[in-house]
Each structure stands twice: as C-alpha cells, then as structure tokens.
Amino acid sequence: xxxxxxxxxxxxxxxxxxxxxxxxCGTIDCMKITVDATDQPSLxxxxxxxxxxCMGCHEAKFSRYGRIAxxxxxxxxxxxxxxxxxxxxxxxxxxxxxxxxxxxxxxxAGPPDLTLVARSRGNDWLYTYLLSFYxxxxxxxxxxxxxxxxxxxxxxxxxxxxxxxxxxAYAIAxxxxxxxxxxxxxxxxxxxxxxxxxxxxxxTGKLNAAEYEQVVYDLTNFMAYMAEPMKxxxxxxxxxxxxxxxxxxxxxxxxxxxxxxxxx
Ligand code: HEC
Numbered sequence: 162x163x164x165x166x167x168x169x170x171x172x173x174x175x176x177x178x179x180x181x182x183x184x185x186c187g188t189i190d191c192m193k194i195t196v197d198a199t200d201q202p203s204l205x206x207x208x209x210x211x212x213x214x215c216m217g218c219h220e221a222k223f224s225r226y227g228r229i230a231x232x233x234x235x236x237x238x239x240x241x242x243x244x245x246x247x248x249x250x251x252x253x254x255x256x257x258x259x260x261x262x263x264x265x266x267x268x269x270a271g272p273p274d275l276t277l278v279a280r281s282r283g284n285d286w287l288y289t290y291l292l293s294f295y296x297x298x299x300x301x302x303x304x305x306x307x308x309x310x311x312x313x314x315x316x317x318x319x320x321x322x323x324x325x326x327x328x329x330a331y332a333i334a335x336x337x338x339x340x341x342x343x344x345x346x347x348x349x350x351x352x353x354x355x356x357x358x359x360x361x362x363x364x365t366g367k368l369n370a371a372e373y374e375q376v377v378y379d380l381t382n383f384m385a386y387m388a389e390p391m392k393x394x395x396x397x398x399x400x401x402x403x404x405x406x407x408x409x410x411x412x413x414x415x416x417x418x419x420x421x422x423x424x425x
Contacts (some may be wrong), residue, residue: 187308189330189357191285192292194378196385198393204233207383210376212244214317215275221255223276224387232390270313279388288381292374295327295359307359322373323366330357
C-alpha cells in the first residue's frame with residue numbers, strides 16, 4: 162500500500178511542478194493560449210511573420226529553414242521565396258547579420274535568441290507580451306510593455322496593430338470575474354490599476370483588434386512549435402510505447418505464473 166502511495170505521489174509531482182512553474186506576466190494576469198502544433202496553415206503564417214518581423218534583430222540559431230519546411234509541409238521553393246531573404250541556403254541555421262556589439266549600442270540590451278523562448282518564458286507569457294505594447298512617450302521607442310516593463314524592444318508589429326493606449330484594469334468581482342455595472346452591464350474599471358490593460362485605437366493600424374490577435378496567435382503558435390519541434394512525434398511515439406508495454410505485460414504476467422506454478 163505504501164509503495165502504491167509513493168508511486169501515486171511521484172506521478173502527481175510533475176503536475177504540481179508545472180502549476181508552480183507558471184510565469185506571471187508582470188503586473189497583469191497572463192492571457193491564455195492553446196497552441197496547436199498540427200495546425201499547419203497557422204504555423205506557416207506564423208513562420209512568415211517571424212522571418213518578416215523578428216529576424217531582423219533576433220536569431221533562431223538552433224533551428225534550420227529546412228527542418229521548418231519539412232515539418233510545416235512547405236515545398237522548398239516556397240521557403241526559399243517567402244522565408245529566406247538573405248543568401249542563406251535551405252539547410253542553414255536561422256541566423257542574421259547583427260553583431261552583439263551593434264545590438265547593444267542600438268537597443269541597450271541585445272535581442273536574445275528566440276528558438277527556445279516559448280519554453281523559457283512559457284506560451285502564455287509570450288502571447289500576452291506580444292499583445293501588451295502600449296504608447297509611452299517617455300520611452301526611447303515611444304512604447305512600453307505591461308508584461309516586460311521598460312523593454313528595449315520597439316513595437317515591431319505596430320504597423321499591423323496600430324496605436325494602443327494603456328487603460329485602467331477592469332475591477333475584479335468577488336467571484337473572480339470582471340465586475341460589471343449592475344445597471345448597464347458595462348465592465349467597471351479599477352482606479353488602483355491606472356495602467357492595467359491595453360486597448361487598440363481602431364483605424365490606426367492595418368488590422369483590426371481581432372485580426373491582430375490572430376497574427377499574434379499564429380506567431381506564438383509557430384514559436385511554440387519551434388521551441389519543441391519533436392512534440393507531435395513524441396506524443397505519437399508515446400502511444401506506441403504504452404501499447405507495447407500493455408501487450409508485453411500480458412506475456413510477462415503469463416511467464417511469471419508459469420515460473421511460480423509449482424512453488425508454494
Ligand atoms: C528592432 C529590433 C527587434 C525586432 C525587429 C524584434 N525584437 Fe524582440 N527584442 C529586441 C530587443 C532589443 C530585446 C531585448 C529587450 C530587453 O531586454 O529590454 C527583445 C526582446 C524580446 C523578447 C523577450 C525575450 C526574453 O526572454 O527576455 C521577446 C519574446 C521578443 N523580443 C520577441 C520578438 C518577436 C516575436 C519579434 C517579431 C514579431 C521581435 N521580438 C522583433 C529587439 C527586437
């Protein structure tokens with residue numbers, strides 16, 4: 162019985178660890194994202210946004226264009242045309258030409274490699290970060306971020322999202338939901354958090370809020386895939402391994418019975 166208990170506790174440990182490992186998003190609650198590594202069209206759009214808008218500064222130097230092409234079901238010619246803008250070859254690592262010294266001079270902090278950022282920071286953190294840039298004229302790039310205070314990165318997707326304003330956070334009701342005005346049903350603001358929520362100024366960017374969220378979803382989805390390209394394969398293999406163990410168990414059990422049959 163004790164052994165069984167020990168096994169159960171061991172099995173539950175990863176659950177506790179993953180709950181404790183949740184990254185808080187600065188001063189606000191993380192928005193939740195459910196990534197889907199089987200959604201190839203989303204991953205392809207995300208890859209395109211990544212090379213277009215991020216790789217000017219960031220590298221993904223533990224990833225290769227060719228691997229992404231085959232995992233995302235993209236023909237190599239399409240990748241050469243749409244994802245590679247320098248003289249890289251399909252088998253090359255996803256690097257750029259920015260030297261760390263220049264990066265330090267321009268941004269104060271060097272743009273870190275992004276191959277594994279979805280794992281180090283968490284998908285929810287990344288998603289919330291990309292949705293949390295707001296206009297702040299006191300900062301060198303004119304923007305700040307609710308998740309990453311005084312970030313050195315400009316709001317590179319601004320042409321898509323447009324301008325954003327920081328608004329007071331919504332007040333939280335006793336039941337944990339958003340507190341609403343009992344008469345009008347309009348969410349009430351929490352004056353204690355003068356800057357706790359980012360709101361788009363419609364019409365200042367190429368996309369509306371929903372379209373922008375989709376772009377950020379695809380981008381985060383892609384970065385989550387890039388941080389763990391084996392995930393789908395790992396899940397598929399896991400099923401086979403468990404099936405194998407089940408079948409194996411029958412034979413081992415029978416063998417065990419055979420061995421012990423005459424000993425009593
Ligand atoms: C103009 C250069 C530039 C571009 C383009 C750029 N970034 Fe950044 N990024 C930076 C810099 C600089 C930092 C470091 C900020 C700091 O430490 O204050 C950074 C930091 C980050 C971080 C935080 C990493 C960490 O764990 O600390 C993430 C995530 C990130 N960038 C994602 C992106 C994504 C996604 C894109 C494309 C949509 C992008 N960046 C495009 C310059 C850039």
